[in-house]
Amino acid sequence: MNLTSVDQIKKQNFCSGPAILPAPVIAEAAAAAADWNGSGLSILEISHRSKEFVAVMEEAESLTRELLQVSDDYAVLFLTGGASSQFYMTAHNLLGENDRAYYVNTGTWSTKAIKEAKLYGQVVEVASSADTNFSYIPKGYDIPADARYLHLTSNNTIFGTQYQQFPDVSVPIVSDMSSDIFSRPFDVNRFGLIYAGAQKNLGPAGVTLVLVRKDLLGKVNRDIPTMLNYETHIKKGSAFNTPPVYPIFVSMLTMRWIKQHGGVAAMAERNEAKADLIYQEIDRNPLFVGAAAKEDRSRMNATFVMHHTDLEGAFLEAATNAGCVGIKGHRSVGGFRASIYNAMPIEGVQTLVDVMQEFARQHA
Amino acid sequence: MNLTSVDQIKKQNFCSGPAILPAPVIAEAAAAAADWNGSGLSILEISHRSKEFVAVMEEAESLTRELLQVSDDYAVLFLTGGASSQFYMTAHNLLGENDRAYYVNTGTWSTKAIKEAKLYGQVVEVASSADTNFSYIPKGYDIPADARYLHLTSNNTIFGTQYQQFPDVSVPIVSDMSSDIFSRPFDVNRFGLIYAGAQKNLGPAGVTLVLVRKDLLGKVNRDIPTMLNYETHIKKGSAFNTPPVYPIFVSMLTMRWIKQHGGVAAMAERNEAKADLIYQEIDRNPLFVGAAAKEDRSRMNATFVMHHTDLEGAFLEAATNAGCVGIKGHRSVGGFRASIYNAMPIEGVQTLVDVMQEFARQHA
Numbered sequence A, B: 001m002n003l004t005s006v007d008q009i010k011k012q013n014f015c016s017g018p019a020i021l022p023a024p025v026i027a028e029a030a031a032a033a034a035d036w037n038g039s040g041l042s043i044l045e046i047s048h049r050s051k052e053f054v055a056v057m058e059e060a061e062s063l064t065r066e067l068l069q070v071s072d073d074y075a076v077l078f079l080t081g082g083a084s085s086q087f088y089m090t091a092h093n094l095l096g097e098n099d100r101a102y103y104v105n106t107g108t109w110s111t112k113a114i115k116e117a118k119l120y121g122q123v124v125e126v127a128s129s130a131d132t133n134f135s136y137i138p139k140g141y142d143i144p145a146d147a148r149y150l151h152l153t154s155n156n157t158i159f160g161t162q163y164q165q166f167p168d169v170s171v172p173i174v175s176d177m178s179s180d181i182f183s184r185p186f187d188v189n190r191f192g193l194i195y196a197g198a199q200k201n202l203g204p205a206g207v208t209l210v211l212v213r214k215d216l217l218g219k220v221n222r223d224i225p226t227m228l229n230y231e232t233h234i235k236k237g238s239a240f241n242t243p244p245v246y247p248i249f250v251s252m253l254t255m256r257w258i259k260q261h262g263g264v265a266a267m268a269e270r271n272e273a274k275a276d277l278i279y280q281e282i283d284r285n286p287l288f289v290g291a292a293a294k295e296d297r298s299r300m301n302a303t304f305v306m307h308h309t310d311l312e313g314a315f316l317e318a319a320t321n322a323g324c325v326g327i328k329g330h331r332s333v334g335g336f337r338a339s340i341y342n343a344m345p346i347e348g349v350q351t352l353v354d355v356m357q358e359f360a361r362q363h364a
Helices: A023-034 A051-068 A082-094 A108-117 A230-235 A245-260 A263-284 A309-321 A346-362 B023-034 B051-068 B082-094 B108-117 B230-235 B245-260 B263-284 B309-321 B346-362
Strands: A074-079 A100-105 A122-128 A149-153 A173-176 A191-197 A208-213 A288-290 A301-306 A336-339 B074-079 B100-105 B122-128 B149-153 B173-176 B191-197 B208-213 B288-290 B301-306 B336-339
Touching: A023 A245, A023 B023, A051 A074, A051 A208, A051 A245, A051 A263, A074 A230, A082 A108, A082 A173, A082 A191, A082 A208, A100 A108, A108 A122, A108 A149, A108 A173, A208 A230, A245 A263, A245 B245, A263 A288, A263 A301, A263 A346, A301 A309, A309 A336, A309 A346, B023 B245, B051 B074, B051 B208, B051 B245, B051 B263, B074 B230, B082 B108, B082 B173, B082 B191, B082 B208, B100 B108, B108 B122, B108 B149, B108 B173, B208 B230, B245 B263, B263 B288, B263 B301, B263 B346, B301 B309, B309 B336, B309 B346
Parallel strands: A100 A122, A100 A149, A149 A173, A173 A191, B100 B122, B100 B149, B149 B173, B173 B191
Antiparallel strands: A074 A208, A191 A208, A288 A301, A301 A336, B074 B208, B191 B208, B288 B301, B301 B336
C-alpha cells in the first residue's frame, strides 16, 4: 500500500487495522499531542500519575462499562501486547494443567490462540471451518459442563466471517473481540473474559482492552509473573507499570464519540446499513463473488474475490484512483477486503460501490 | 500534580517519566497525528504493513544502531509491556532452571527484576544498597564465570543513583537502561541484553526497546509462548503482531533529534552540564541536601531533600509557581526529584536553581 500515491483525492480508509478513526477524534488527539488542554505540555510527556491522566483512565473505564453494560462482577483493564499476548495470558490465568478448554477454530487468530493455550492445559478443538478455508462459522457442537471455558473469535478479520449469535453453552465464553467490539450490543454476562486489541473500532495500536469476570481468577495452581497476572492489573487499576498513555487517551476519545453518536446500538444500525450496501453490490455485480458464507458474513470486514482474477490488478488501481485505501485482500483469501469499522461513513462505502459498478460497466 | 494550575507561565517539565520530549519532536508528532506527510490520513489510522510505516520501523532500528553503535551480533527490537515485562521475559529466555544469574539490587526496579527472575532459575543477589535506602551503587563484588549473566539497573530513577562505570565482569551484563539509554555513550558489546521503556529519553509511553545478543538465545530448555520469545520478534522485525505504531514513530523522531544534536556524546556533555548546575546548587544551598552518594549521583534524576522538612510544601509551591512541574520526590525518598533527561534544556534547570536560591534568601 502506498498512502501518498493519490494525494489530491479524499481518502476512504478501508484498512483492516490499524484502521480508520473518527475525524473529530483524530483532530482532538492531534491537538492534545501538541498541547493538552492548554497545559503547555503535550499529553506525550506527562506523568501517568498526574490527576489529569488518572481522570482519563477513569473515564475510559466508565465509558467501557456504560457502552457495553459491564457489571461490577467484571474488571475493565487496559493492557499492552495485543490479542497475541492474550492468546497465552488467558490460558496462563484460567487454564490449569489438567483443565480442559474448548476452542472453535475459525481462522488464523483462533489457530494461534489454540497453539498458545496448549502450553498450559488440555485444549480441545471442538469445531473448525478449516475444511473450506474458514469461509463459515461452525455451529451445533456441545461443550461439557466441566470445561473451563469455550474460546472463540467473534469476528474473523482475515476471512470476513462473524458470529451473528453466540453459542448457547453452560460454561463461560472467552472471546477475542479485537475486530468487532463496540460495533454492536451483546450480553457481556455470557462471557468469562473478552479481549480486544484497540486498533479497529477503539483506538490506535498500542493498547488492549480486557474484560474479565473477577471470580474466575486465582484458581490455577501455577506461578504467574506479576505482569501476566490479571489480578495485578485489577489491584492497580491498569497502572501497575506505566500504561500506554496516548493509545488509552485516544481510545477514551473514541468511546466518547461512540456515546455521542448513540452508543453501540446506533453503531450496529449504521454498520448493518454499510454492510448491506457493499454485500448487495457484491451479490449483484457480475464480476465479484463474496468469500464468506452469507449467513456468517462479517459486518466489519467484507471479503470478496473476482471471477476473473486477471482483472484484480486493474480493479485495485481503479479503487485506489478513487481514493479507496487498504482494500487488497489478505494473502490467505486473495481478492479484496473492505474493512468498514464504526468510523467508516456510509459515503465511503458508496464510493467503493460506485467504483465496482463503473468497473463492471467497463468490463461487461 | 496538577498540570493546569499555572497556565500563564512556561512549563519546565521535570517529570520522572513519561517525561519531557524535545519541542520539535512534539510538533512533528502532533502534525502526523492530524495528517501524516500530506497523505490525508492520520498516522494513528494507518496499517503497520504500509510501506511508509515499514520505513519508520527500519529508520528506528538503523538510528538505534548508529547512535549506540550496535553491531549485527545484536537484534534491535521494539516491543511493548515496559521494563516490567522485561523483568520476567529476560529470565524466561536466558535463564534455565538450574542456571545461576547474579543481580545487583539498587532499588525498586532491581528488586522487582529479582522477584520475577526467581520464577525461572537460580538468582543470586550479589550486592545491594538496601542498607542505606539505596543511596549508592554497590561495587567490588565478583561474578563467577559460569553465571549466565549479571543483571543491573543502570540508572535508578527513584533514588537518583547511576553507574558511572559498569562492573568489569567476564559474563554478559543484562541491564535495565530505561532511564538513561541515549543519554551517554557506552560499549554495547559488554552487554548481553539491554532493555528500556521508552518514556524517558526515547519517546512516549507504550514501546520498549530491547537490544539482545542473538547468540544467547535458544539455549533454555522450556516452552516459551510465541510472544514472549525474543526469537519471534527477531524473525518478524518486531512486527509479529501489530506494533505500537505511534510510540515507535515518536521514538524514531526523537532519535533523529538526538542525531541532529550531535548524538549521544553531545547529549552526555549537555547532561553533565545540567547535572553540575543542579548538584552545585544542592551542595551550596544551606536548605537542601542531596539524597544520593556523590560519586554515584545520577545525571538523569537529581534527588534532594530539605534539612527542614516543614519547608517542603512551601518550596514545592514556589517551584510550581515558577512553572517547574513534576519535582515532588518519590515517596520512597521524599523531598524532591528533578528529572533532567536529554530534552530538558539547561535553561529549565536554571529556572529551578533560581527558585532554590530565591527560596534560600527568603528562608535564611
